[in-house]
Amino acid sequence: MHPKCSACGAPLLRTHRFCPNCGAPVGPPATPGELPVASGGPALQVSPEVGLQEDRRLVSVLFADLSGSTPLGERLDPEDLRRILGAFFAALVRPIHRYEGTVEKYIGDAVMAVFGAPVSHEDDAERAVRAAVDMQSALALLNDWLEREHGRRLALRIGISSGEVVSGLLAGEVQSAYTVVGDTVNTAQRLETIATPGDIVVGSTTFRLAGRAFEFEPLGALMLKGKAQTVEAYRVVRSKDESVALESTPLVGRSAELALLRRALAGAVLGRGRALTIAGEAGVGKSRLIAEFTRGLGAGVERWSARGRSYDRQTSYAVLASLLRSAFGIRQADEEPVARAGIEARVRELGLNIDVATVRLLLDVLGYASADFDPQASRRVLVEVARNLVRRQVALGPLLIVAEDLHWMDSSSQAALQDLIPELASAPCLFVATGRSEWEPPWASQRVELSTLDEAESRQMIGRSLGGDVEPSLLETMLLKSGGNAFFIEQLAHSLQETGAIAQEGGIWVGRRSLALVVPDSVQEVLGARIDSLGTGAARVVRAAAVVGRTFWERVLERIVPSPTLKADLDHLIEQGFLERRGIDPEVTHAFRHALIQEVAYLKQLHSHRRGLHVLVADAIKDLFAERADEYIDIIAYHYARGDDDAKASAALLRAGQRAQRLYAIDEALAYFRDALERSARDQAAIARACEGIGD
Ligand SMILES: Nc1ncnc2c1ncn2[C@@H]1O[C@H](COP(=O)(O)OP(=O)(O)OP(=O)(O)O)[C@@H](O)[C@H]1O
Ligand SMILES: [Mg+2]
Structure with a gap:
């Protein structure tokens, strides 16, 4: 039996992504049980393996409010209205899931979604805006149908705000629900209220975080209801595609790598084609290196580019589609007729023979039409088209293909490129791929490891x-x-x-x-995602280690996270580039590779957890190094001072003050005594000793 469109009931083919009758996006049919009309109620679904530990995290919150259902309700039977709204909401929620956001709740005709909880991605702000753009497109299609059928349109206003929230299980009256709490949530809702129907309005942090992926129009500093201060707001104009920020710092170093790329290209021009792989950690400068390299190229080399995206790993042919788009000179924002014209022009230029069905398949892969192709056959056709394009192009002159971020490549593109790349060795073609350090291309290539700046x-x-x-x-x-x-x-x-x-x-x-x-928000996004991608054991170790300090002794860590897997977890963290081993004599010591990783791991924890851990750290140091307690009293006092045990804090601060006094470090001594006084609560003896210290 054919599935049916959830909006108009027309029969659908398995491959349809939009209903050919009403244009509604196709998804699972909305049955009454699924209608998202409940208000409040826990809706966030979390897989059991994700730890739901409470923490602080940077998220992007999206509020979307559908208006216009009241006048519609006056003309429709409530049952029909419910069915239609159900279909609308199903279509609106699909982009949220597509970009791995989580629907937190429905409030009347509004939906609230969170990107970055319970698991962060390094690009949650961009994902939220992409989802919002797709929601507006989905609504436009549904509205065309609604207008034809019922003479009405619904309007959607979307607000997005990024910032820190506390996330975790919140105990409710009936059951606990995973939720996020913070001012960011209110701001997102307020921004939604000022958006014009059809628009997406974001706050300044979202604007900064998603700035490479979208163009925005500044709306100025606005006074929002319930907010004491004005909020900078921006309207999303359109998507753009920049792998490196334009206003970058002048280039530093990288001359050896640039020379290598230039040599490889010179070889390729002479017919010694090859594949290169530039690998390195996030932010090390892979895209910048490529940008510098291609900027200096003359007009004689044809350039095509492709790109993997974190949210497209499961999308068939996503990377190949971006390569084809570039080969055909089509931009992401182009409408279908422009894309079709681009394909046809290129095909003519290269003297290729492509039939109508293949053009339809190409448009399908580029995300336009919806054709009914057998996946096996379509793969053959696509690889054939790509191969022919490359063959014709290299017959005309040298070709440089740059494929970025292939650690996010989907498996069908991988299979296609695996077929294609070996052939390039005998052609005037240089294929440069970039990827994160852990990525290995499945084809033969020369690997260039891009290290951090010295x-x-x-x-x-x-x-x-x-x-x-x-x-x-x-x-x-x-x-x-x-x-x-x-x-x-x-x-x-x-x-x-x-x-x-x-x-x-x-x-x-x-x-x-x-x-x-x-810690800059952008860095928090990247590093927060890396910490969230760790297994539970390693994540626990990294959190505890962050409280101990940038450099820490393994024995102290053993005390505060006693676990049989500690050594394996530490090895894993070293392998993943979070930590490095510093020394084994006299103590096994580790350090965070960048202080920013330590700081993000520290900031992600609830203040109350951190305070508890600081006391454990101080206890451990006091105990393990009892014979050197005086020497370590500054460290011990530092941790107790940040802990939640007043008695221990005031005693340690006093001792640290007395030591500083003995060493004639008068300012330090005074500061310690003052802190000790503050933490002495009602302990008369401690107060007296602190006052005595200050008096001396
Ligand atoms: N050698 C350099 N000199 C000056 N600026 C640099 C250099 N390398 C990188 N940058 C700047 O640092 C930022 C991050 O670099 P880039 O985007 O190239 O990193 P990446 O390795 O591509 O990261 P990702 O894996 O996240 O894509 C950019 O704004 C870039 O312009
Ligand atoms: Mg990059």
Whole structure:
């Protein structure tokens, strides 16, 4: 039996993505039981293997409000209205799931979704905006049908806000529900209320985080209901495609890699085609290297590009489609007639023979029409088309293909490229792939491992991203935080400038307050996702280690996370690039590779958890190094001071104060005594000792 359209009931083919009758997106039929009309109620579905530990995290919250159902209700039987609204909501929710967001709840005719909880992706803000754009497109299609049938249209307003929330299981009266709590949620809802129907309005953090993927129109600083301060708002205009930010820092280093790429291209031009792989961690500079390389190329080399996307790993032929799009000169935003014309023009130019069915298949892969193709046969045809395109192109002159972010490649594109690439060796073609360190291409290629910037390069880049001289201690802090990662350096520089944490004094950049725990949102997105991708054991270890410090002793960690898998978890974290082994004598010591990883792992924890862990750390150090307790009293006092045990904190702070006094470090001693006094609560003896210290 054929499935039926959930909006108009017309019969559908298995391959239909949109109903040929009413244009409604096709999905599982909305049965009354599924109608998303409940308000409140827990809706967030979480797989059991995802730990639901409460934590703080950066998320993007989306609020979408469907209006116009009241006048529609006046003309329709309630049963029909319910069926239609059910179909509308089903269509609106599909993009949320497509980009791995979670529907948190329905409130009347509005839906709230969260991107980044319970699991973060490194691009949750972009995903939220993509989902919103697709929701508006889905609504437009459904509206055309609704207008034809019932002479009405519904309007959708969407607001998106990104920021920190607390997520976890919230105990309710009937049952617990996983939810997110924070001002970001209210802001998203407020932004939705100011959006014009059909629009998507986002706040400033979403704007910054999704800035490479979309064009925005600034709406200015707006006063939102219930908010004391104005909020910068932006309207989403259209999607764009930039793998590297335009206003980048002047290039630092990478001359050897650029020379290698140029040599490889020169070889390819002479007919010695080959495949290269540029691998490296997120933000190390792969896209920038490619951008610098291609910028310098003359007009004699034809260039095609392709790209993997984190949310397209399960989409068949996504990478191949992006390659074909580039070969045909079609842009993502082009309408179908433009795309069809592009294909036909290119085919003529290259003297290819492509029949009507193949053009339909191509349009289908590019996301336009919906054709009914047998998957096996379509793969053969696509690979054939791609191969013929490449063959004809290289017969005309040299070709450079750059395929970025292939660690996110879908399996059907992988199979297609695996067939295609070996053939290029005898052609004037250079195929350059980029991917994260853990990615291995399934074809033969020369691998270039792109390492983080060395210390001299990092210093240079810090100077260039701030634009001016930098005071040595600020420079050291920034070096330590960023660990030579270009993206971290750049983002850190921007956010320190923006927040006023640093300022120029006499032409030199200086720190104005402590830079500890200052983490740019963009970095938090990337690193939060990496931490969430760890297994439960390693995630627990990384959280505890973050409380101990950037450098930590293994024995201390053993005390606070006693676990038979600790050693294996540490090895895994070293392998994954979170930690590095520092030494084994006299103590086995590890360190976080960048302080930013430690800071994100620390910031992700609830304050209450952190306070508990700090006490455990101080207890462990006191106990393990009892004979050196005086030497370590500063560290012990540091942890107790951040812990939730007042008695232990005041005693340790007093001792630290007395030690500082003995060493004539008067300012430190005073600070310790003051802190001790603050933590002494009603302990008269402790208060007396602290006052005595201050008096001395
Ligand atoms: N050598 C460099 N000199 C100056 N700026 C750089 C350098 N390398 C990278 N950058 C800048 O750092 C940022 C991150 O680099 P890039 O986007 O190339 O990283 P990536 O390795 O492609 O990361 P991802 O794996 O996330 O795609 C960019 O804004 C880029 O312009
Ligand atoms: Mg990149």
